[in-house]
Amino acid sequence: MKLFVSEGNPHCLKVLAVLKLTGVKCDVQHVNHEEKVVPHLSRPTLPALLLPSGMHLFSANSICRYLGEVSGQPSSDLNNQWLEWEASELQPAVAQALHLAVLQGKGSEASSALQGQLSYLEQSLCKKTTPFLTAEIVSVADVVLWAALYPILSDHGLVLGDQGKVQNWFERVGMLAACESAAQEVLQGKGLKSEALKAYMQKQPAPPHSQAQKRDN
Amino acid sequence: MALKELSSLEKALGLKKPNKYSTQGDKKVPVLQRSNGPALSGLVTIATYLVREANRAELLGESAEHRAIVQQWLEYRVTKVDGCQKEDIKTILKDLNTYLEDKVYLAGNQFTLADTLMYYGIHHIIVDLAVQEKEKYVNVTRWFDHVQHYPGIRNHLPPVVVLKNRVYTGSHH
Numbered sequence: 001m002k003l004f005v006s007e008g009n010p011h012c013l014k015v016l017a018v019l020k021l022t023g024v025k026c027d028v029q030h031v032n033h034e035e036k037v038v039p040h041l042s043r044p045t046l047p048a049l050l051l052p053s054g055m056h057l058f059s060a061n062s063i064c065r066y067l068g069e070v071s072g073q074p075s076s077d078l079n080n081q082w083l084e085w086e087a088s089e090l091q092p093a094v095a096q097a098l099h100l101a102v103l104q105g106k107g108s109e110a111s112s113a114l115q116g117q118l119s120y121l122e123q124s125l126c127k128k129t130t131p132f133l134t135a136e137i138v139s140v141a142d143v144v145l146w147a148a149l150y151p152i153l154s155d156h157g158l159v160l161g162d163q164g165k166v167q168n169w170f171e172r173v174g175m176l177a178a179c180e181s182a183a184q185e186v187l188q189g190k191g192l193k194s195e196a197l198k199a200y201m202q203k204q205p206a207p208p209h210s211q212a213q214k215r216d217n
Numbered sequence: 218m219a220l221k222e223l224s225s226l227e228k229a230l231g232l233k234k235p236n237k238y239s240t241q242g243d244k245k246v247p248v249l250q251r252s253n254g255p256a257l258s259g260l261v262t263i264a265t266y267l268v269r270e271a272n273r274a275e276l277l278g279e280s281a282e283h284r285a286i287v288q289q290w291l292e293y294r295v296t297k298v299d300g301c302q303k304e305d306i307k308t309i310l311k312d313l314n315t316y317l318e319d320k321v322y323l324a325g326n327q328f329t330l331a332d333t334l335m336y337y338g339i340h341h342i343i344v345d346l347a348v349q350e351k352e353k354y355v356n357v358t359r360w361f362d363h364v365q366h367y368p369g370i371r372n373h374l375p376p377v378v379v380l381k382n383r384v385y386t387g388s389h390h
Contacts (some may be wrong), residue, residue, distance in 0.1 A: 042308055051282050059289045063374040065261075066285035075288075077257055077266055084259035157370050208302060 002036045002050040003063070005186070008045045008196030010094075011060035013186040015047045015145040018064040020072035020141055020178035033203045042108040051202035061087050061144055068140040078134045086148055093117045094148050101152070101192050102201045114152065118163050121145070125165035129171060138173060146173040150183060154191035219247045219260045222337045223371055226264055226373035229333065230271035238263075250266070268330055276330045286324045290331035292380040298338045310354045317356035320381055321363065328367060336364040340374050354375075 003019065006010035011196050019026060026049075031037065037048040038056045049057040049066070057063045061083045065075050075083070095122050101110035124133075132142045146154040153170045173179055178190075220238050227235055239248045241258060248258045249266070265288075268276050278284035298309060304330050317323075323331040343361050344350075352378050353357045356380040 005372060041312050051283060053287075055282075055286060057285055057289055059292050062285050062289035065288060068279060069284065070279045077254075077262060080265055081257060081262040084261050084292070084295065088259070088299075089242075089246075091296070128310050162347055 001052060003028045004035070004046060004048045004050070005029070005127035005198070006033050006035070007031045007186060008194060008198070009046055009186065009201035010098075010147055010151055010197070010200075012047045013150060013182055015049070015058070015061045015063045015067070016185060017143045017147055017176075017179045018067050020182055021176065022067050022073075024067050024071050026067075033170050033200055049144045049159070052071055053139060059087075064140045064144050066186050073140065074141065079141045082133055083144060086144055087193065089120075090117050090145070090148055092207065094152070095204075098192075098197075098201055099150055099157075099204075099207050102198050107155075107192070110152065118166055122163045122166050125169055128217060132169070138176060142169075142173050143176075143179065146170060146179060146180075150174070151187065151191045151197055152196070154183075155193070219245065222260070222334070223247060223249075223263060223267070225337070225370075225374075226267060226333060228372055229339070229369040230267060231275055231369075232267065232271050234269075234296050247369075255386075259289075263310045264291070264330060264334060271389055274288050274329070277334075278324060278329060279327070283324055287329045287331045290323045291334055294331070294338045298335070298342075309339075310342070310350075310357055312381075313360075314354045317360050318358075322360070328364075332360075333363050333370055336361065336370065337374070338375070343377050343379070 001024075003015060005016060005028060006026055015072045016028070019028070031046070033046065034044050035046070038052075038058045039043055041058060047057045047060055047063060049063045059074060065079075065083060068075060068079075093116070097110040097113040100106045100113060130136050130144065132138050133145065136142055149170060153167070154174070164171060174183070183189050190197075220240070223238060224235060224381070236249055239250070240246060242300070244260055247260055247263055248256055249263045250256050257266055257272050265277060268274065278287040299319060301309060322328050343358070346354070348359075361377070362379045365374075365376055375376070
């Protein structure tokens with residue numbers, strides 16, 4: 001098995017943190033953002049995992065779920081639900097927030113782009129009696145959501161409103177050695193100020209419906 | 218849309234008692250209220266749960282690797298195909314066409330839940346393709362035709378004629 005990652009890419013933060021957490025044996029190769037690893041996709045897509053069968057996984061969440069399963073943690077309904085929410089609801093908002101904050105220097109607009117998703121997460125955490133999203137112990141879903149929010153929530157310059165539960169949960173996950181070391185490796189432990197993140201963002205297409213795009217048109 | 222799909226999936230799985238669904242948020246994300254546990258939300262999460270309820274776990278893949286590939290295409294369906302812009306459609310079709318070149322189904326040689334949900338999600342795109350486009354993306358249309366003729370899958374959707382010569386062979390009734 002071989003995992004391809006690139007620096008500054010928050011999706012690579014997800015898979016490296018889960019890889020370190022689960023201890024699954026896998027070669028890791030650092031490539032640049034433009035490297036075309038998956039032959040059947042027109043756009044370069046990272047991270048990518050080359051499976052023993054020769055097929056590729058090209059979605060970070062699927063790679064994380066797979067690493068969880070081969071380390072003996074099959075995905076529960078609740079874990080599935082958080083991974084689906086992350087991919088379909090949180091990601092579009094994060095992409096827009098990062099675009100605004102990293103490329104346009106509009107930190108305040110960035111936090112409002114994420115407000116709805118952060119409130120949803122806050123409400124869900126308020127209803128829970130466990131320290132993590134699905135259980136007493138950290139799950140793949142915790143690490144995936146933590147990594148998605150890492151660039152934004154680790155930046156204390158951003159004012160994010162009253163999300164105390166989210167902050168506590170975020171710090172709890174971030175204290176894990178696997179997360180800390182993956183954050184160093186991918187983003188030098190820096191959030192929005194990471195040069196590597198900026199270089200990555202510059203290679204990404206502008207998110208659809210973004211304010212920026214509307215104005216440019 | 219998602220609710221129709223879930224009801225078609227229930228039929229395809231042979232689940233006798235239809236479930237009750239609601240939706241949440243602007244995107245009308247489906248929510249399933251369960252008597253035996255907390256509510257579940259999200260099309261893929263609910264569909265995966267229904268497959269297990271119907272004791273058809275093989276439709277989710279038979280090994281960790283196979284399951285990961287199935288989940289990846291399910292995610293692709295809800296993140297890339299759903300709500301795609303006009304200019305994205307070509308990329309989606311081109312990429313799927315390359316991918317399906319040496320495969321019968323999305324996860325290889327076996328039919329899985331990924332085929333069912335991708336078929337439901339991509340139906341409106343395939344309906345609109347001109348004949349030349351259907352020929353251009355021949356692996357996609359071949360796959361699409363396999364799935365729409367797979368027993369019990371089509372349900373709420375009208376059949377699409379994908380390959381000219383098929384119309385005259387009379388092999389599909």
